[in-house]
Amino acid sequence: MTSIFPGQQPNEKIYELTRQHWIIFAKQIAVWLIFVAILLGYDGWAVREFDFLRTPPAERIATAIKSLYLMYLVAGLFTVWILYYLNYQIITNNRIVDVDQKSLLFHAATEIHLAQIEDVTAEVKGFVGNLFNYGTVYVQTAGAKTMFEFDNVPDPKRIAKLILDLYERVPVAEKAAAREGK
């Protein structure tokens, strides 16, 4: 079986791999588009408004700067996508894995065994959250990290229910051992 994430066991079945709702990505793209608008504003307004910007030397300087600016914009877009793509959560039949890529050089992977779960809460708030059905799933655990958060995931109630259903399947002995280990 091909492993989807590092440390995946051979008999481990993945039930869910979830990322933030696409609307969160769209919001970041919208911010990025503001910077694109600066370029469009230059071509659409500044060039028409100021005659000296239409002279050949000014055009060469402007094109060189615009190309460099566009390179940084494309790099910014790629960065936004990478950070969206590398932040995900995995729910398997054994554990929950939370992979956080807070920046390019900050990578954190946290996992908890299902037996360590104490409480699961799904939260949907705000107009946009209710409209697009996304929110946060809080998982209270008995481990070192006491609270897991799945931020801005689609259909958080379904994910919370999945986690609870998988928790119910964990043998009682394992749950007791996890509580004692606390």
Place this chain on the structure above:
Amino acid sequence: MIKLVAQIIFYGLVCILAAYSVLMVYVLLRYGQSKTLTLVLSGLYALVMVTLFSAAVANFVRISFPEFEL
């Protein structure tokens, strides 16, 4: 002198961007789930960047800078 300063700034910015791009591709290769997707997107990204760089350099070398003697 002005030309030298402009060149340092221009190529310096390009070098910083190149280093950052290499870092992005490395992070994607290391932590991404699909190597194929990483390579395809990195290839497309490189293509776009090279095109933009060519346009930037082509216009930059044609800029005439005033000469000042120190």
